[in-house]
Structure formats: C-alpha cells, structure tokens
Amino acid sequence: MTQAGGLTLLDAARVSADVVPARAQMATTLGFHIILACLGIALPAIVLLAEFIGLRRHDETAMRLARRWSQAMGVLVAVGAVTGTVLSFEMGLLWPGLMRAYGAVLGFPFGVEGIFFFLEAIFAGIYLWGWQRLPGWAHWWSGVPIAVSGIFGAMSVIAVNSWMNTPGGFTQQGGRITSVDVWQVYFNHAALYEMPHMILAAYMVAGFTVAGVYAAGVLRGRRDRYHYAGFAIGFVPAALLTPFQIFVGDTAARAIAQDQPVKFAAMEYVARTARQVPEWLGGVYVNGHVYAGLKIPDVDSLLVGFGPGTRVAGWDSVPPADRPPVVWLIHLCFDVMVGLGFLLLLAGLWAAYEWWRRRRLPPHRLFWAAGAVSGVAAIAAMECGWVVTEVGRQPWVVYRLQTTAAAATANGGVLASLTVVIVMYAVLGAATIAVLRMLARRWRGGDAAGIAVPYGPPPAPLDEPAGRAES
Amino acid sequence: MAADAVGGILLAGVTLYAVLGGADFGGGLWDLLAGGDRRGLAPRGLIDESITPVWEANHVWLVFDLVIFWTAFPRAFAAVMTALALPLWLAVAGIVLRGAGFAFRKEFTRLTWRRVTGASFAFSSLLTPFFMGTVVGAIAAGTVPANAAHASLSAWTSATALLAGCLFVAACGYLAAVYLAGEADARGDQRLRAYFIRRAQAAAIVAGALSLAALATLHSANPLLYGRLTGRALPLVVLAGVCGVAVLVLLAYGRLAAVRVIAALGVAAVVWGLGVAQYPVLLPGTAVTLSAAGAPDDTLVAIVVLFVVAAALIGPAFVLLYLLQGRRVLRADEDETR
Numbered sequence: 079m080t081q082a083g084g085l086t087l088l089d090a091a092r093v094s095a096d097v098v099p100a101r102a103q104m105a106t107t108l109g110f111h112i113i114l115a116c117l118g119i120a121l122p123a124i125v126l127l128a129e130f131i132g133l134r135r136h137d138e139t140a141m142r143l144a145r146r147w148s149q150a151m152g153v154l155v156a157v158g159a160v161t162g163t164v165l166s167f168e169m170g171l172l173w174p175g176l177m178r179a180y181g182a183v184l185g186f187p188f189g190v191e192g193i194f195f196f197l198e199a200i201f202a203g204i205y206l207w208g209w210q211r212l213p214g215w216a217h218w219w220s221g222v223p224i225a226v227s228g229i230f231g232a233m234s235v236i237a238v239n240s241w242m243n244t245p246g247g248f249t250q251q252g253g254r255i256t257s258v259d260v261w262q263v264y265f266n267h268a269a270l271y272e273m274p275h276m277i278l279a280a281y282m283v284a285g286f287t288v289a290g291v292y293a294a295g296v297l298r299g300r301r302d303r304y305h306y307a308g309f310a311i312g313f314v315p316a317a318l319l320t321p322f323q324i325f326v327g328d329t330a331a332r333a334i335a336q337d338q339p340v341k342f343a344a345m346e347y348v349a350r351t352a353r354q355v356p357e358w359l360g361g362v363y364v365n366g367h368v369y370a371g372l373k374i375p376d377v378d379s380l381l382v383g384f385g386p387g388t389r390v391a392g393w394d395s396v397p398p399a400d401r402p403p404v405v406w407l408i409h410l411c412f413d414v415m416v417g418l419g420f421l422l423l424l425a426g427l428w429a430a431y432e433w434w435r436r437r438r439l440p441p442h443r444l445f446w447a448a449g450a451v452s453g454v455a456a457i458a459a460m461e462c463g464w465v466v467t468e469v470g471r472q473p474w475v476v477y478r479l480q481t482t483a484a485a486a487t488a489n490g491g492v493l494a495s496l497t498v499v500i501v502m503y504a505v506l507g508a509a510t511i512a513v514l515r516m517l518a519r520r521w522r523g524g525d526a527a528g529i530a531v532p533y534g535p536p537p538a539p540l541d542e543p544a545g546r547a548e549s
Numbered sequence: 550m551a552a553d554a555v556g557g558i559l560l561a562g563v564t565l566y567a568v569l570g571g572a573d574f575g576g577g578l579w580d581l582l583a584g585g586d587r588r589g590l591a592p593r594g595l596i597d598e599s600i601t602p603v604w605e606a607n608h609v610w611l612v613f614d615l616v617i618f619w620t621a622f623p624r625a626f627a628a629v630m631t632a633l634a635l636p637l638w639l640a641v642a643g644i645v646l647r648g649a650g651f652a653f654r655k656e657f658t659r660l661t662w663r664r665v666t667g668a669s670f671a672f673s674s675l676l677t678p679f680f681m682g683t684v685v686g687a688i689a690a691g692t693v694p695a696n697a698a699h700a701s702l703s704a705w706t707s708a709t710a711l712l713a714g715c716l717f718v719a720a721c722g723y724l725a726a727v728y729l730a731g732e733a734d735a736r737g738d739q740r741l742r743a744y745f746i747r748r749a750q751a752a753a754i755v756a757g758a759l760s761l762a763a764l765a766t767l768h769s770a771n772p773l774l775y776g777r778l779t780g781r782a783l784p785l786v787v788l789a790g791v792c793g794v795a796v797l798v799l800l801a802y803g804r805l806a807a808v809r810v811i812a813a814l815g816v817a818a819v820v821w822g823l824g825v826a827q828y829p830v831l832l833p834g835t836a837v838t839l840s841a842a843g844a845p846d847d848t849l850v851a852i853v854v855l856f857v858v859a860a861a862l863i864g865p866a867f868v869l870l871y872l873l874q875g876r877r878v879l880r881a882d883e884d885e886t887r
Contacts, residue, residue: 170637513653
C-alpha cells in the first residue's frame with residue numbers, strides 16, 4: 079500500500095510539472111467565476127421576486143430592495159460576463175488537447191449556452207437600465223427572460239461538465255470523431271443529477287448571500303422592516319430549496335458510486351472493494367490510516383445500497399496511476415459540503431418552526447448570526463462540491479478517455495499566467511466587494527449619488543467630496 | 550457543404566462582433582483621448598450612455614464566435630490557441646480589465662477611483678483590439694502551423710500582424726466615432742456632432758492607410774492570399790474602399806442619415822473579403838480547410854440548426870434592445886436611492 083502510494087506520488091510529480099499550473103489556473107478562474115455564475119443564474123429571480131411583491135402589493139420597501147439589488151446585479155453581471163469569457167479562452171489556451179480531440183463533441187452544449195448567454199445579456203441591458211422609463215409590469219416582464227435563460231444556460235454548461243464525467247454520444251475512429259448524437263451528449267447520464275444539483279446550488283448561494291447581508295444588518299441593530307424584508311426575500315426561497323438539494327445530492331452520490339466508483343471511493347475513503355463499508359466523518363487519510371475521523375460501521379454500504387451487505391468499489395479497483403490525487407481533500411470537501419448543507423437546512427427549519435408557532439422570524443441572536451454567515455456557508459459548500467467533482471475525476475479530464483496531462487498545453491509560461499491571474503483576480507474580487515459595500519453605504523446614507531458622467535467633475539451636492547482622497 | 554455553411558456562420562459572427570463589439574472598444578479609445586475631466590465631460594457622457602446598456606450583449610458575439618470555432622474546427626482552434634497563446638492571453642486580460650473597469654467606474658464616488666477604473670477601461674479598450682488584430686494578422690500571414698505544439702513570438706510580431714493590430718484599433722475608433730457622430734446628430738448636439746465627425750474622418754484616413762499597408766505586406770508574407778484579395782475577393786475589397794470614401798464624403802457634407810450603416814458595411818466588406826480570399830482554407834499556409842478541421846457532419850449540421858434557432862430567438866431580442874436604446878428608454882436609475 080505504502081509502496082503503491084509512493085509510486086502514485088512519483089507519477090504525480092512527473093506529470094504535475096506540466097499540468098499542475100494549468101489546473102491551478104483553471105481552478106482559480108473557475109472557482110472565482112462560479113460564484114458570479116451562481117449570482118447570475120439566481121439573483122435575477124430573487125430581484126424579480128422583490129419587484130413582484132413591490133408591484134403586486136404596492137410595497138415601497140420591496141420595490142426599493144429590487145431597485146438596489148438590480149444595481150448590484152449590474153456590477154455582478156458585468157464581472158461575471160468577463161470572467162466567463164476568460165474561461166472560454168482557457169478552454170483553448172490551457173486545454174488545447176481536450177479541444178482538439180473532443181471540441182466537436184462538447185461544443186454543442188456550449189453553443190446552446192451561447193444562445194442563452196445572448197438572451198441574458200440583451201434582457202439584462204433592458205431590465206437593468208429600464209427602471210426609469212419602462213412601465214412597472216413591462217419592466218418586470220423584461221427581467222423574466224434573464225431568469226429563464228440563467229437556468230437553461232446553467233444546464234448547458236453543466237451538460238459539458240457532466241459529459242466529461244460520463245462521456246458518451248459519439249463514435250471515434252483513429253483519433254477522429256466520426257459521429258455525434260448531440261442530445262445524448264447534452265443529456266448524458268451525469269447531467270441528470272449534476273444539472274439540478276448545480277441550479278439548486280446557485281439559488282441557495284444567491285438566496286443565502288442576499289439574506290446574509292441583511293441578517294448582518296439586523297445583528298448590528300438595524301431591526302426595521304427594510305432589513306427583515308431583504309432577509310426574507312433571499313432566505314425563504316433558499317431555505318425552501320435546501321431539502322430538495324439534499325435529496326438531489328444524496329441521489330447524485332449514489333449515482334456516482336455507479337458511474338465513477340473511484341471518485342466515490344475517494345469521497346468516502348473506500349480503499350478496498352468490500353461489503354459492510356464504514357462511513358467516515360471527517361478524518362485525514364495518510365498511508366492507509368484515517369486520522370481524527372469518526373468511523374460509523376456499515377453506514378457507507380447502507381447509504382449506497384440501502385443494506386449493510388452492499389458491495390462498494392474501492393480505489394484498489396484501478397491501478398494507482400488511475401486514482402485521484404489527495405483523497406483527503408476530496409473526502410473533506412465532500413464532508414464539508416454535506417455538513418454545511420445540513421446546517422443550512424437546520425437554519426431553515428428553525429425559521430419554519432418559529433413561523434409556524436409564533437408567526438415571526440426567530441428573535442434569537444444565534445439565528446441572525448447563522449443567517450449572516452449562511453451566504454458564505456452556501457458558497458463554501460458549492461466550492462467544495464466542485465472540488466469533489468473536479469479533483470475526484472483526476473487523473474482524467476474526460477473520464478477514462480483522456481488524461482488531464484494529455485489535454486494540457488505544452489506551452490511554458492503557464493506559471494506566469496497563473497501568477498498574473500491570481501493577482502488580477504484578487505484585485506478584481508476586492509474591487510467587486512468594495513463596490514458593493516460602497517453601494518450599501520451610499521444607500522444607507524440616502525445619498526442621491528447619481529453620477530451622470532464617469533470621472534467627470536462631481537455635481538455640487540455630493541455628500542462625500544469626490545476628488546479628495548482620504549489622505 | 551455543411552462545413553461551408555458553418556464557415557459562413559462563423560464569418561457572420563465575426564462580422565457582427567467587429568461592427569458591434571468593435572464600436573464599443575472604439576468608444577473606450579475616444580474616452581481615453583477625451584482629455585481632462587472638464588474638457589472630456591461631454592464626449593465621455595455620450596460614450597458612456599451609448600455603450601452602457603448594449604456592450605454586454607455585443608460582447609457575447611465573441612463568446613459565440615469562439616464556441617463555433619472550437620466546435621466546428623477543433624483542430625484549427627487548438628493550433629491557433631497554442632501558437633498565438635501570448636497575444637490571446639493579453640487580449641483576455643484586456644477584456645477583463647475593460648469590462649470590470651467599465652462597470653466599476655460608474656459606481657465609485659471618489660474621483661481617484663473613478664479615474665483608476667476608468668483608465669483601466671480606456672487603456673484595455675486600446676490593447677484588446679490590438680492583440681486580437683495581431684492574431685487575425687498572424688493567421689492571414691500564414692504563420693500558424695497546423696500542428697502547432699508551442700507558442701510562437703515571431704508568428705504575431707510580423708509586419709502584417711502588427712499592422713493588423715493597429716488596423717483593428719483604428720477601425721474600432723472609426724466605427725465608434727461614426728456611430729457617436731450619428732448619435733450626437735440624433736440628439737441635436739451640434740458641438741459633439743462636429744467633435745466626432747472630425748475624429749471619424751481622422752480615423753477613416755488612418756484605418757484606410759493601415760489597410761493598404763497591411764495588404765502590401767501580405768504581398769510578400771502570403772502571396773497566395775494577396776493574389777486572391779486582388780483577384781476573386783477584389784469586389785469586396787473595392788466595396789470596402791468605396792464605403793470608406795463614401796463615409797468621408799458624407800461626413801464632410803454633414804449628411805449623417807446613412808453614414809452609420811455604410812461605415813459598418815465597409816468593415817463587414819473587409820471581413821468577408823478576407824474570408825472569401827481564404828476560402829476554403831481555414832489556416833492559410835496549411836492544408837487545414839473548413840471540411841478538414843476536425844468536426845463530423847453531425848456536429849456541423851447541429852451548429853447550422855442552432856444558428857437558425859439562435860437567429861429566430863436573438864434577432865428580435867436585439868432589435869428590441871437597440872430600439873429601446875435608440876429611443877433613449879434605457880438609462881441609469883436615478884430613483885434607486887430614494
């Protein structure tokens with residue numbers, strides 16, 4: 079076992095000189111973009127919900143929330159659009175081998191995504207900038223295509239990722255693709271669970287993130303209708319979807335045990351194929367031992383096949399070179415994702431109980447503290463899920479067909495571009511958060527900050543004298 | 550057959566990105582050159598209002614073109630992405646800085662930050678089309694090998710490629726100035742109208758000169774393509790020239806009614822001229838043709854169907870967007886803070 083582990087490490091080191099920078103860069107850019115993608119997919123629906131309440135009930139508070147969120151959405155959609163473009167380029171710049179071999183297969187879902195990206199961008203232009211002059215309901219309807227195409231666009235991108243996990247729908251002869259069944263590619267086996275899992279994740283991320291902002295406000299003593307409404311419009315849909323997400327996730331895990339047994343083995347620390355496999359909660363796997371983990375006998379078999387006698391494939395079913403690296407990372411990320419999912423469920427149940435018994439939101443500080451971090455928790459869970467999917471698929475980029483090393487560019491200098499990307503995205507992330515915080519400050523100050531012209535001279539009644547830096 | 554159709558779709562996508570997205574880059578260029586805070590106030594205001602609601606939708610054409618490229622012609626795509634990695638990385642960096650800078654600069658209240666983010670938007674509006682131009686120039690010069698395994702510096706630093714880069718910048722500035730002159734005219738702003746007419750004329754002359762220079766370098770860099778540009782693609786090359794001259798004349802006489810369409814037509818003629826001259830070769834200087842670039846017929850047919858569906862869905866949506874923008878329905882929400 080130890081020897082085999084050593085061999086894997088050696089192999090990994092040899093391969094990693096080429097692939098690791100490329101993978102790290104893909105992970106950085108994707109990990110960053112996926113947060114914006116979630117907000118792009120689900121935030122429009124939440125803004126529309128607020129506007130709907132505002133229009134239907136002539137509710138000024140909901141209307142004001144919708145307008146403000148829409149302004150934040152404008153920034154997020156723009157940053158999301160450009161970071162998404164980076165990924166399109168990286169498909170070729172980092173993974174020319176993948177595109178050369180399978181571009182003709184995985185291109186179709188991307189093409190479908192393109193249509194929805196268009197619709198999203200066009201109607202975002204109308205919705206975001208139409209507040210002033212479009213009549214109420216016409217404006218509301220102009221936002222509906224954004225929310226709808228967010229869902230279908232996400233489905234299409236996930237179609238590609240799930241195809242990489244369960245490839246099919248094409249024939250190949252001598253390294254050339256000879257026929258493609260585009261719908262079999264689009265609705266590949268893993269798509270059936272990855273698509274709902276990701277779309278629900280996007281709604282949870284967006285809902286809990288919005289809720290978190292207002293829960294933090296409530297914690298700071300801003301206990302007014304505006305903050306309660308802002309919290310509820312984000313929290314309620316996200317909390318309602320959480321149990322469905324847990325159900326989909328559970329189904330997905332069982333399907334992965336069939337579709338990608340080695341990935342599942344890494345998720346659950348199944349070293350050897352066996353029956354009565356225990357479930358490990360937490361723990362770090364090093365050289366055949368699990369340290370600091372909680373072992374529950376038979377439960378993994380029970381979860382996979384509803385009986386302790388269920389046989390679960392271990393990673394010993396494939397040669398060491400075909401096993402994913404760093405199993406402890408995969409396992410811990412899986413546990414963190416599941417754990418956070420249940421904590422979010424708990425927060426939702428708490429609110430539901432309080433509403434059922436007393437028709438109010440829980441007054442306890444602990445609840446609002448949980449609410450304040452729920453957005454960060456949802457984002458962390460989603461990111462962990464992606465680590466499980468992506469690292470768990472290694473060493474393959476297309477499962478059992480092409481290795482990541484074969485897909486990667488042979489160009490040097492990826493380390494340089496990785497460095498640039500990390501610096502640039504750090505600045506981008508900081509600036510995005512700074513802009514959003516500044517918007518919030520401006521709204522709180524009630525400052526009519528309409529700046530007609532970028533970096534033109536400020537209009538006279540600006541609260542904060544522009545042009546004068548803090549120094 | 551299907552490969553030819555998809556080649557046409559790709560060319561159409563590139564044309565739309567050039568005449569729509571290109572103008573947005575040009576807007577950034579004029580923003581960069583508009584001078585100090587006070588002097589640049591009016592033109593920057595017009596540029597900002599013209600770009601804001603539409604740039605993201607226009608930008609999607611780039612993503613659309615990339616997807617068609619890699620789906621239909623994966624081998625050629627991989628070769629281009631490998632050989633021309635450096636200018637492509639730089640263009641990507643420009644895209645990020647430009648989009649983010651544009652979105653951020655509206656929201657910052659402090660002038661310093663608005664300047665920093667605005668400069669990020671304006672400078673990258675210059676760099677991005679330049680590097681994209683070098684990529685197209687390198688392909689046209691025939692310096693991308695079919696089985697490129699490594700990035701090449703010489704591929705995109707040839708005279709043709711560098712001139713193409715400059716031409717892209719000038720063409721973006723030209724389109725933007727023409728569109729903005731038309732916009733100022735529609736608003737009855739005489740001062741800005743004259744301002745952008747002058748710039749459109751200057752950009753037209755620069756772009757015309759750069760086109761001729763780039764064409765001349767092709768004579769030695771890629772004689773086959775040069776021969777075809779002055780052969781079977783000549784009508785399109787002439788059309789491009791006629792459009793350019795027509796725009797100059799119309800601008801001089803202050804007749805702006807059709808000038809935007811003619812300017813766009815001129816740029817489109819250049820794109821199609823290059824396409825017709827290359828046909829059926831995808832990477833000049835190699836044996837990579839449209840039909841030999843890697844995708845089976847199923848994929849190509851799927852792209853054609855997808856394009857028809859896309860045109861039916863996206864076309865009306867774009868018309869609605871531009872219609873609302875033209876009637877100045879779309880503008881910043883001034884009530885959001887009340």
